[in-house]
Amino acid sequence: MKLKKTVILGAAIAGLLGSSMAIAAEQFIGLPSYRVGPYAAGGSGIYGGWIDYMQMVNERDGGINGVKLTWEECETEYNNARGVECYERLKNKGETGNSVFQPLSTGITYSVLDKVAKDKIPLVTMGYGRTDAADGRVFPYVFPLITTYWSQATTMVKYIAGKEGGTDKLKGKKIALLYHDSAYGKESHAVLEKMAERYGYELTKLAVAHPGNEQQSQWLQIRQLRPDWVILWGWGVMNPTALKSAAKTGFSREKMVGVWWSGAEEDTVPAGSAAKGFTAAGYNVAGADYPVIKDIETNVYAKGKGNMEDKSRVGSVYYNRGVVHGLITVEAIRKAQEKFGKGKALTGEQVRWGFENLDMDEKRLAELGATGFLPPLKTSCLDHEGSGKVKYQQWDGSKWNVVTDWIDADRELVRGMIEESAAAYAKEKGITPRDCSKEM
Amino acid sequence: MLYREAGQFKASYEADQQIFPILQDRVGVLLLIGFFALVVPLFADQYWLKAILIPVLIFSLAAIGLNILTGYAGQLSLGSAAFMAVGAFGAYNFMLRIDGMPFLVAILLGGLCAAAVGVVFGLPSLRIKGFYLAVATLAAQFFIVWALVKIEWFSNYSSSGVITAQEIEILGFAFDGPVSKYLLTLFVVVVMALLAKNMVRSTTGRMWMAVRDMDVAAEVIGIRLMRTKLTAFAVSSFYCGVAGALYAYTYIGTVEPEGFNLDLSFKILFMIIIGGVGSIMGSFLGAAFIVLLPIALDVFVPMFLGDLVSSSFVSNLQLIVFGGLIVFFLIVEPHGLARLWQIGKEKLRLWPFPH
Numbered sequence A: 001m002k003l004k005k006t007v008i009l010g011a012a013i014a015g016l017l018g019s020s021m022a023i024a025a026e027q028f029i030g031l032p033s034y035r036v037g038p039y040a041a042g043g044s045g046i047y048g049g050w051i052d053y054m055q056m057v058n059e060r061d062g063g064i065n066g067v068k069l070t071w072e073e074c075e076t077e078y079n080n081a082r083g084v085e086c087y088e089r090l091k092n093k094g095e096t097g098n099s100v101f102q103p104l105s106t107g108i109t110y111s112v113l114d115k116v117a118k119d120k121i122p123l124v125t126m127g128y129g130r131t132d133a134a135d136g137r138v139f140p141y142v143f144p145l146i147t148t149y150w151s152q153a154t155t156m157v158k159y160i161a162g163k164e165g166g167t168d169k170l171k172g173k174k175i176a177l178l179y180h181d182s183a184y185g186k187e188s189h190a191v192l193e194k195m196a197e198r199y200g201y202e203l204t205k206l207a208v209a210h211p212g213n214e215q216q217s218q219w220l221q222i223r224q225l226r227p228d229w230v231i232l233w234g235w236g237v238m239n240p241t242a243l244k245s246a247a248k249t250g251f252s253r254e255k256m257v258g259v260w261w262s263g264a265e266e267d268t269v270p271a272g273s274a275a276k277g278f279t280a281a282g283y284n285v286a287g288a289d290y291p292v293i294k295d296i297e298t299n300v301y302a303k304g305k306g307n308m309e310d311k312s313r314v315g316s317v318y319y320n321r322g323v324v325h326g327l328i329t330v331e332a333i334r335k336a337q338e339k340f341g342k343g344k345a346l347t348g349e350q351v352r353w354g355f356e357n358l359d360m361d362e363k364r365l366a367e368l369g370a371t372g373f374l375p376p377l378k379t380s381c382l383d384h385e386g387s388g389k390v391k392y393q394q395w396d397g398s399k400w401n402v403v404t405d406w407i408d409a410d411r412e413l414v415r416g417m418i419e420e421s422a423a424a425y426a427k428e429k430g431i432t433p434r435d436c437s438k439e440m
Numbered sequence B: 001m002l003y004r005e006a007g008q009f010k011a012s013y014e015a016d017q018q019i020f021p022i023l024q025d026r027v028g029v030l031l032l033i034g035f036f037a038l039v040v041p042l043f044a045d046q047y048w049l050k051a052i053l054i055p056v057l058i059f060s061l062a063a064i065g066l067n068i069l070t071g072y073a074g075q076l077s078l079g080s081a082a083f084m085a086v087g088a089f090g091a092y093n094f095m096l097r098i099d100g101m102p103f104l105v106a107i108l109l110g111g112l113c114a115a116a117v118g119v120v121f122g123l124p125s126l127r128i129k130g131f132y133l134a135v136a137t138l139a140a141q142f143f144i145v146w147a148l149v150k151i152e153w154f155s156n157y158s159s160s161g162v163i164t165a166q167e168i169e170i171l172g173f174a175f176d177g178p179v180s181k182y183l184l185t186l187f188v189v190v191v192m193a194l195l196a197k198n199m200v201r202s203t204t205g206r207m208w209m210a211v212r213d214m215d216v217a218a219e220v221i222g223i224r225l226m227r228t229k230l231t232a233f234a235v236s237s238f239y240c241g242v243a244g245a246l247y248a249y250t251y252i253g254t255v256e257p258e259g260f261n262l263d264l265s266f267k268i269l270f271m272i273i274i275g276g277v278g279s280i281m282g283s284f285l286g287a288a289f290i291v292l293l294p295i296a297l298d299v300f301v302p303m304f305l306g307d308l309v310s311s312s313f314v315s316n317l318q319l320i321v322f323g324g325l326i327v328f329f330l331i332v333e334p335h336g337l338a339r340l341w342q343i344g345k346e347k348l349r350l351w352p353f354p355h
Helices: A002-023 A040-061 A081-089 A106-119 A151-163 A187-198 A216-225 A237-248 A265-275 A289-300 A315-338 A349-358 A362-367 A411-429 B021-044 B048-071 B080-097 B103-126 B130-150 B179-201 B203-213 B215-220 B225-252 B262-275 B280-305 B311-332 B337-350
Strands: A024-031 A068-073 A175-178 A202-208 A229-234 A256-258 A279-282 A391-395 A400-402 B168-172 B173-175
Touching: A024 A040, A024 A081, A024 B337, A040 A068, A040 A265, A040 A279, A040 A289, A040 A315, A081 A106, A081 B048, A081 B225, A151 A187, A151 A256, A151 A279, A151 A411, A151 B337, A175 A216, A175 A256, A175 B080, A175 B311, A187 A202, A187 A411, A202 A216, A216 A229, A216 B048, A216 B103, A229 A237, A237 A265, A315 A349, A362 B048, A362 B179, A362 B203, A391 B173, A400 B021, A400 B215, B021 B048, B048 B080, B048 B179, B048 B203, B048 B280, B080 B262, B103 B168, B103 B225, B130 B262, B168 B179, B173 B179, B179 B225, B179 B280, B203 B215, B203 B225, B215 B225, B262 B280, B262 B311, B262 B337
Parallel strands: A024 A068, A175 A202, A175 A229, A229 A256, A256 A279
Antiparallel strands: A279 A391, A391 A400, B168 B173
16 A cells, blocks of 8 residues: 555656656756866856856746756866867757857867857857957857957057047057967957057057066066056956056056956955056946846845855956856847747757847846946847947955946947958858848 | 787797787787777767867877887977977968868878977987976977967967868868767877887887986997987977877867967876876876866766865865876876786786786
8 A cells, every 4th residue: 555655656756757847948058167277266256157147047037938047067177178078068968959158268269169160059258269250240150249359459548548538649658568478468469559550659569478477577668668558468367466566666557457357356356455546347347236136146145056155256347247148148048039939948059049139238238137237239140249348447455446437449440350350261261151131 | 818928939020020929919909999990980979089089099199209208218398288289380381381282291291390399499308307308398388389379470370379270181081070080080190109119119219218228328339319319309299299280180170379388298298107108008098097087077076066065166176086096096006007007918918827
């Protein structure tokens, strides 16, 4: 009798489980994260914020139109070979395979660039990667969303011009570019040189060898040069070292502008008081007062499901950047569901369409609780960048404060360069660019 | 019993000079090659081919390269990754700039470029030894990567300094799927490994070993030090260069100079230390160990501990376990995994009547 009961109960449970599985579709997102190594601070913050946002969507809304988000992490250690392994491992997981691959590493991005088009998985490289991939005709599966290094460089010149009192005042000014001597650091050269020709400022490029904890000679040069502005194109330990050396050299931190990989708490806190007054770009802002962060706190952390070990990092620049990754990924899936069927798990190819047709205007951002948190974004077949806007934040010694509104990039200049570079790539690889008028 | 060589008489010079003089070895190697060339492609899926087997083969080749230099000729080097980079960029430029360049010729030419660079950076070995030489090769590591970033011609003026490998086509057949790329890699690696195996027991190899064991004595018996050391650098760099070209063409596809950094050089050095210094088979075992163990840890550790601890802890735990296992292996078997096989072979020889 007892046995019979158990069998019936078991069957009932199995039936329940089976039926619930059949009903609830799940969208799988593979996360090639890195939580160890020299860049662990960035990796753990961004992937942590992203996971928290997806957790929040599952908890608060029950997923996207009922489709629960699932994910799995794969440790890449910021290493290209490990990144490729993760890409292959995550590719076919979940109901419909991996929906999107966002490695947060330029090297891994390049390593999977050719593979994603074959496997039909969108590759999102927010704020890094191959700039010319913004030309969606040549790179249908690659999305350097929001903004690119080239766009950022133009906003820096705009920001400096604003401080000097107009672009005509730039003539004869001296700008020093202190850059990480790598492919990443060199991304800035072409644009800044082109703008130097246009506005007549004098650009001096100073390379800092990886990892950048030795900058004596560069700052000696800066002392001799007496530039009006220093652009800091740094990464990792190079940033606090630059700030400390600037303090030692006596160069005003108010006259230093950093890229978005120089503008996190992890870059300024180690520099101590030397960082005060330093300004950096960001396509997301710091702060925990935005409704979207509040939602994460009430729906995720209050239930003890948060991903961050150190809860005080919630609201930091890297964490919020992760939330932006989450916001945009979820929006793209939602958009794709509108076309391919609500409540269904989508393939990478379908999610790609979502990324290409994103429209996050002010109204939508307000609904998402992210007004001012990230810039409005609208992508198309031609334009995989979608915005080009950044805000500048200043470090006051204990936190980042937003000091500008969204500054728009000189998109005309950047777009020309992107198309030229993408066309060269297409020619080298024998790719026929898509005809965007035929895309739906 | 199983491994008995008794009764295998060599009746001709050819038989005496085979690469594998023992019948069991010959059969074993043939079976192994047959298994990987015929059986594996039938059953392995894309993940296994693209993410596991191809990198293991490529790193094995690089490890053979370093083993020739460090294990056989006794010259410590920390520049293997840089020589791989020269091979990759060399092959890319030959493919790019010469129309109709056959792929296999291009990777050999890439290897030759690496050999030439290796000889240049091998020159200090005539004067300095041991750890000091390691520092000199460290200079090669940094200089080559710097030069590849700095001189834009190497990357065909690409704005970010990366190169994208062209499509591989041999005699009209396009190698674009994982199976064909795997077979191509396997072919190159097997041929070069057999060549290496043959080389290390030839005059050249014996000269290398003589120099390794005591260079003064080697000089006294008439071995020319300069030539011997430089050939070791050339051959070693050639192997690394070909491995680098394969890394770009059959594995990653798009490579940046920074991908070939010091970490990779160290990794290749660990491969030969774990696998066995001075052993061709050890290079394969070491490469497999260093490539597969972190992946296995990344798969299995979260599986067992995933829900109990945070993901940061899991990631750090993998590194701790990995480091611990390396220390464990070095204590238990300081001569590497290849030595374990040798011990096993001796046991098999006596089995089932050990004395």
